[in-house]
Amino acid sequence: xxxxxxxxxxxxxxxRKDAYRVLLQWQRDGAFIKEGGLSPFAMELALGVxxxxxxxxxxxxxxxxxxxxxxAGTIIAMGLVQMLYMNVPDYxxxxxxxxxxxxxxLGDGTASLVxxxxxxxxxxxxxxxxxxxxxxxxxxxxxxxxxxxxxxDIYGGDRAExxxxxxxxxxxxxxxxxxxxxxxxxLAQKLGFENASILYDRFIEVPENAKLKAVLESDSxxxxxxxLQNPSAYxxxxxxxxxxxxxxxxxxxxxxxxxxxxAEMDPSLDILASDVSENRMAKMQDLAxxxxxxxxxxxxxxxxxxxxxxxxxxxxGSTRLASAYDRILLDVPCSNMGVLARRPExxxxxxxxxxxxxxxxxxxxxxxxATRLAVGxxxxxxxxxxxxxxxxxxxxxxxxxxxxxxxVGDPVLxxxxxxxxxxxxxxxxxxxx
Numbered sequence: 001x002x003x004x005x006x007x008x009x010x011x012x013x014x015x016r017k018d019a020y021r022v023l024l025q026w027q028r029d030g031a032f033i034k035e036g037g038l039s040p041f042a043m044e045l046a047l048g049v050x051x052x053x054x055x056x057x058x059x060x061x062x063x064x065x066x067x068x069x070x071x072a073g074t075i076i077a078m079g080l081v082q083m084l085y086m087n088v089p090d091y092x093x094x095x096x097x098x099x100x101x102x103x104x105x106l107g108d109g110t111a112s113l114v115x116x117x118x119x120x121x122x123x124x125x126x127x128x129x130x131x132x133x134x135x136x137x138x139x140x141x142x143x144x145x146x147x148x149x150x151x152x153d154i155y156g157g158d159r160a161e162x163x164x165x166x167x168x169x170x171x172x173x174x175x176x177x178x179x180x181x182x183x184x185x186x187l188a189q190k191l192g193f194e195n196a197s198i199l200y201d202r203f204i205e206v207p208e209n210a211k212l213k214a215v216l217e218s219d220s221x222x223x224x225x226x227x228l229q230n231p232s233a234y235x236x237x238x239x240x241x242x243x244x245x246x247x248x249x250x251x252x253x254x255x256x257x258x259x260x261x262x263a264e265m266d267p268s269l270d271i272l273a274s275d276v277s278e279n280r281m282a283k284m285q286d287l288a289x290x291x292x293x294x295x296x297x298x299x300x301x302x303x304x305x306x307x308x309x310x311x312x313x314x315x316x317g318s319t320r321l322a323s324a325y326d327r328i329l330l331d332v333p334c335s336n337m338g339v340l341a342r343r344p345e346x347x348x349x350x351x352x353x354x355x356x357x358x359x360x361x362x363x364x365x366x367x368x369x370a371t372r373l374a375v376g377x378x379x380x381x382x383x384x385x386x387x388x389x390x391x392x393x394x395x396x397x398x399x400x401x402x403x404x405x406x407x408v409g410d411p412v413l414x415x416x417x418x419x420x421x422x423x424x425x426x427x428x429x430x431x432x433x
Contacts, residue, residue: 015042016078016100022046023074032345040213048081049074051168051344054142056080062127063117072110075101079118094118133157137164143347150352154388167340167347172420173206175215176229176257178264178291187225191215202264203231205420224291229257232414232421237261237329239380239412239428244268246326251303251369254280256287256296258329263293272321274301306368324374330381332362337385338415338423355389362394370398370405373431378408382426386413391425398429405429 011017015038022036023046033046049056056077061067068076079097082088097118101111129136134152138145141164151160175191177184184198197205204226206212220226237258242248245268250259253273263271273288275281278300288296301321335358336346366381373379381398383390392411399405408428414421 013096013100013103015039016045016096017103018042019046019049019078020074020100020104023049023078024071026050026345027070027074030345030349032343040211044086045078045081047344048085049077052081052085052142053077053348054144055139056142058139059121059126060117063120063124064113068113068117069110071104071106072101072113075104075106075110075114076117079114080121083118083122090122094122137161141165141167142344143167144350146352147347147350167344169341171339171341171422172230173212173228174230174420175204175206175226176233176261176264177202177204177226178224180264180267180292181223182220182225187220190220191218199231200234203229203234222290227257227260227287227291229261230420230422231418232424233258233261235412235414235417235421236331236380236382236424236426237265239378239408239426240327240329241378241428242266242269242327246270247322247324248272248327248329249321249325249369249372250274250329250331251301252331252333252365253298253329254284256284258331259284259296260287260291260293262329263288263296264291267293267295269295271296272299272325273297274299274303274321276300276302303365303368306371321372323372324377325372326374326377328369328373328377328379330366330369330379332365332381332383334358334362334383334385334390335387337387337390338425339384342422355387359389359394362390363397366394366398367402370402370429370431375431375433377431379405379429379431380426381429382424384422384424386415386423386425391427395427395429404432406432 018038019042022033022038025031026033033050038046059080060073060076067073075097079093082093083090094115098111098115101114129140134148135145138148143164148160148164151163177187179202184201184204188194188196188204193204193207196207206215242262244266248262248269248271250271250273252275253259254275254277256273259271259273262269273284273296281298281300284298299320335350335355336343340346370379381395399407408430412426415423
């Protein structure tokens with residue numbers, strides 16, 4: 001306690017220390033930044049470094065005679081993000097970065113290096129980007145060069161560059177209104193979002209100036225009046241053509257948003273939500289309880305083990321997998337290419353081999369889950385990636401090998417309808433006699 005003021009001491013560097021800690025964990029262990037328990041400022045800072053990581057390394061390389069240590073480089077990158085992309089004055093970004101170097105035990109020498117590099121950036125400006133287009137797009141948007149080249153090959157240069165730019169944007173946040181408890185205009189007014197965009201009578205766009213943390217700590221959230229979800233989920237669920245009383249299996253359900261959406265849409269649906277992770281399914285139970293959804297049952301199910309004698313492990317007395325379902329939603333694990341703005345770490349985890357391995361996994365899950373679809377039933381195969389290897393190629397391979405399944409209509413790509421939507425792919429399949 002301060003002897004004069006009698007107030008609790010607050011470390012002025014705490015948020016920067018937290019961001020520094022989480023960034024080192026990400027670089028060393030691949031830990032997800034959003035799971036680091038950061039304050040809004042620290043989260044913005046850490047995600048800013050992650051989103052622009054390759055560009056920041058390029059800048060640091062040109063500002064130094066030799067690349068600094070990982071620790072020093074991280075602090076310099078944090079300083080650059082504050083100077084270039086956050087509402088922090090240059091002098092404050094430089095001073096706090098040097099102080100941070102000392103505070104985390106890197107010494108006066110590293111503090112002087114950090115100070116000098118950041119002052120040099122302010123004085124001399126940033127280096128020019130390389131002229132070669134693929135490399136330029138890669139560095140400018142912090143997407144690995146092999147991935148940019150893949151996009152060039154699939155989509156062409158202009159579209160590839162557009163996709164790369166979207167990885168730097170801050171994604172729109174949406175609330176899905178639980179219409180069993182309230183309505184969108186009423187909730188928007190309650191939260192102070194009177195002029196917010198409302199879609200499908202159940203999705204409210206969170207204003208840019210709103211504090212999302214405060215929204216999630218509101219009484220409305222605790223009462224289950226809304227959840228966070230992008231409207232693209234509704235576009236996917238619509239393909240199921242749900243009708244009252246149907247038996248539905250959401251086979252890769254965690255974290256449970258689409259199961260909850262279906263349950264809110266029609267309380268008469270008999271929904272089984274499953275996932276391979278017991279921990280994630282336990283959280284799904286908490287979600288259903290908060291929202292007051294009695295028509296969702298949960299089980300921990302490894303879809304790939306359906307041919308084995310023991311395919312499920314029940315949680316809390318939940319219902320085991322039935323022999324056939326009228327509808328199956330299969331939102332398979334994927335590369336997350338359609339949600340890179342939300343998950344900037346993803347581009348550094350992937351390799352060319354990753355796409356091939358994911359496609360094989362996705363095909364195997366589709367084959368296994370499809371065995372539980374009733375004749376005349378409908379299955380929707382979905383991914384949050386538009387990459388052909390994970391989407392159309394998987395579906396086309398499946399229908400070629402299983403003639404009883406036919407595609408219904410064209411694939412749905414919600415992001416093509418509205419740029420605020422996540423980059424999902426979804427294709428409906430029907431099982432004929």
